[in-house]
Amino acid sequence: MSNDEVLHRTGLFDVSYVVHKRRLGLFGHVARLRSNVAANLILRICTKTRDGERPLQEWRRACGRRSWVHQICRDAGETATEALLLAEDRPFWQTIATAGGFD
Numbered sequence: 001m002s003n004d005e006v007l008h009r010t011g012l013f014d015v016s017y018v019v020h021k022r023r024l025g026l027f028g029h030v031a032r033l034r035s036n037v038a039a040n041l042i043l044r045i046c047t048k049t050r051d052g053e054r055p056l057q058e059w060r061r062a063c064g065r066r067s068w069v070h071q072i073c074r075d076a077g078e079t080a081t082e083a084l085l086l087a088e089d090r091p092f093w094q095t096i097a098t099a100g101g102f103d
Contacts, residue, residue: 020097021098023071024072024075024076024093024096027043028090028097030043031043031088031093032087044084046068046069046080047080047083047084048080050070050073050079050080051080076096
């Protein structure tokens, strides 16, 4: 069974809404992890990079590729640092993640 068929049967027709909601939900979850958890450390490094700090050479991705943090910024309409701060407040971040109205 395809993903589209599952979405159709469950009534979730707007796939882009589901993708945005899940992406923002995961970002919020990782942002709230303990500060010594590897995923949280990496997210904070990527956030700093997105907001202008130069990344280490080995952290660079191929030209033309959009980072996950870049997409989160587009979805949330915030800078990476602001999104990270907002995500730490779980109830507030859930309102952003479920708001809809995405591009």
